Amino acid sequence: MGNLDDILTAMAEEDFSEAANIAEIQMDFGHSMWTAMMEQGMSADQILAMKQQMRAKGMGRGMGQGMGQGMGMGRFMTEDFRAMGATFHEAATAFAARARRAASPPTATDYKETTEALQAVTSSCRACHDSFRIK
Template sequence: MRGKVLGLLAALTIAASATAAAASDDPRIAIDLPPDVRETFLEHMRTHMTSLDEVLQLVGAGRVREAGTLARKEMAIGQGLGIGRHMPPEFREMGFAFHRAADDFARVTATVADPPDAAGWKALVAGLAGITTQCAGCHGAFRVK
């Protein structure tokens, strides 16, 4: 029994060390937020992810106008909670770029044929890529402490 306990403690110590090393090796800019702002911010990011997933599902179902309406309602400019004032300027700009990309996508959904032709699908996918590029860029550059 003692050997199992020591083995478990050793495994936990190694895991904790690996986690600490990974955090210290993380080249992303760490953003330190007050606890209440941190929770609100993380929930808002999860909402963006859920909204993006719903937009993708709508596009996949051929319901592109609804996808645009949802993107505009949930992800476009004007949906912020004022959290940006706690962020570095570079983060704020990336956030604005995300919101602009969602708005751009919504505009595309209003202009493509219904149902979309090949050019319409190409424009829709490019619009979605504009959104996800912003997501990947931000998550690659920043992390929350």
């Protein structure tokens, strides 16, 4: 909820690269690790560069937050819940990619298409909440 609010704030301020950073660091696979690095004072650029390096080596997803095979919280999730989490992370990544292509200042088309991409993120929030409750 906080990340979504921060993304909308950044978009309203025409700062689409900040909106993309939030989605890529706080909402992608491995977000607990990236967020911890942020708290230890690494910059968004440093974290994104590290993420790219790890992905290039086939790591990152394997860290398990998404797929449940590693040390992250994914290993405690059911198959269906993991799949919904994966959809959510993919929607956030797609939003970030579209936000990074925006002009500065963003055009009306940039606003329209990033809003569509962000709506795919919120529809995955909604789909998961419609299906799962903690009891």
